[in-house]
Amino acid sequence: MFGFEVKIDASWLVLAFIIIWSLAAGYFPSDYPGFSRSQYWLMGFLGAIGLFISIIIHEFCHSLVARKRGMKIGGITLFIFGGVSELEDQPESPKTEFLMAAAGPLASLLLSLIFYVLYQSFETLSPYSFTGIIFKYLATINLFLAIFNCLPGFPLDGGRMLRSILWARKKDILSATQTAARIGSMIGFILIVLGIFHLFTLHFVTGFWWIFMGLFLRGIALQSWADVLIRSALRDVPLEKFLDTTSQVLNPNSKLEEVLEERFYHHLTGVFPVVENGVLIGCLDSDTLLHLGPNERMSSTVREIMKDCADDQIVDIRESSLSVFSKLRRRSPSHVIVTDGLEFKGIVYLDSLIRYALLHARPDFQFPPEFYKMYHRPA
Template sequence: MEGGKSAVFGRKFKIFKLLGFEVHIDASWLILALLVVWSLARGYFPYSYPGLENATYWWMGVAGALGLFLSIVIHEFSHSLVARRRGLPMRGITLFIFGGVAEMSSEPPNAETEFRMAIAGPIVSVALGIVFYLIHFLLSGSSTAVTGTVSYLGFINIALAVFNMIPAFPLDGGRVLRAYLWNRRADMRSATRTAANLGSGFGALLIALGAVNVVFGNFIGGMWWFLIGLFLRGASASSYQQLEVRKALEGEPVSRFMTANPVTVPPSTRLTDLVEGYFYRYHHRMFPVVEVDGLLVGCVSTQDLKVVPREEWYRHTAGEIAEQCGGNNTVTPETDAVEALGRMTRGGQSRLLVAREERLLGVVTLKDLLNFLAIKLDLESGSRQLSRIEQMIGASR
């Protein structure tokens, strides 16, 4: 599955980097890993291959979970490799409780790129399934533990491909559908709306299926269908909202939303005065440190302040602890507003400095961008998207 800037992830851990792509594990994936091992060791393998020792089932469960992990990574790598070949930057791959996602920095530029990226994952999963089944055939004389685990990996890769090809956005099948509609209608927004609505409807179906399973006693299976349905409904709505936001802000430089002459901190400001006169007074977590002649010395944040013991604050100045302003908190006036919003979202910040050649020009805030979005969507896209943006504005205050 591919995804844009998503809010579904919590804390992520980098596990390795391969072919230029960083692979992360979201903390929620550990829950999936434990559940997969448990369900294989206590359910699938004992039912499919009775008579083995209990410890053997657990080793098969661990091996099956590791094989599934590698299969999902390879599936997502296929999306990322096709994207890079087509000139689309990718931020990396993240594994989370519902599988994996190749994180895109922007939407595909055309329907053909979307189709090629989307179809790559299921094709690779089918190929992996065939390979595992061939290995199972070649190892037919080996132990049941080995052949059983390999057979499971063949089955699960085919199942992964089939499920992902369901035309429910943002699953791969939903993206294939969007590519088809996009090519036919020549309208990405309309194609995304249709695919997202189908994704939301399929999510509702899974929720209902999960509820029925719970009622008839299959609690664990029912809860999984229920949670996957909730995820699909949320992800489909979020994907369409992200597209609306991107289309509304695309091509708009941050200088259009910039507030000139922001509050700045002189380098000679004592840290005690920095706390009382700036952090507590203006309620920002980061301030630009600027000389009298307008030279941007650096940025000082609450994180920088916490490095200095409280009893030493009166001895030090803002200029002494200021860090160099960088891409995580500073943009140029020409920076696209979409990129600025992405940096704020990824960094958990509510504003960015706007500077050029070590001269501070102003600040751009999340609230300013969201207010513009609210007005534009009110005039162009209807009340549903507007209500979501207004909720975001309230949260940014």
């Protein structure tokens, strides 16, 4: 849509179901009695569609401003807690960040006004009409979205605005992020407490919802905090520093049997580069090895079953450590093969980048306590 990729995560279906169900079986019947059951389900369905369109418009406005200010946008993803715009890099100025963050809640506020006007005009025609009730719900929920997103904790829009203001004032994005993320993690914590409180009053759906939402916010807040610290430590450090030249390289003429016996159990799983005369000629991933039949395993050589390396498995030696970190932190396996275009140079592991950052972060900053858990996942 408008040149942006809009993705729907499978978890979004859960959200869609919860919203339709809670509207059709809870909210609409208790506030507006007198309709038939099928009418309530239709209302719930239309209300949910209106809400999702509203969320997409909110995210679109973030993305449009970002694009206008020259930032790359990966796309918009709808998932269980609503929507996210994927930024490929950090905003380069406080002004860009502020405008980008403000665009979303502003859009929600505007949508709320539009739906309110629509509701009012239907209300004057006939009070408590089917359409009027849906518009009223959409006006309310958009107002809620605008207000909730303006809470001043990172990664919420309000937290981004706060960060940009602090950043502009002190010219220090690290300390600005640390403050905004700490507040974000606190807001997450408050949501968890409120969720537990809801459980005690037997509002289970709301309760669990808030608890998960709180955990999610807290997770992102802590992760973004750690991310800027790592980024600041890795800036201007050449990728060569992290090259591992020894461990996982395979010879194309090796028998698979040998590879399995001598290499496979002892090393990280993931992708093995196949190198001949110093040149990278292919890749062998551990999944392929695991799924070989017994005959193939006994008789084949590496050359026979290796594949061309995928684009995201290779990076150029001239790439910055920072950009490699951005690529690695989002995926598994958490290592890449480094070449100079042709010749094999080594492997870089996410772990090496993180360990370096831990030792070289600015001394006046702390990594969040959950740091190790966040980055420690199977290779």
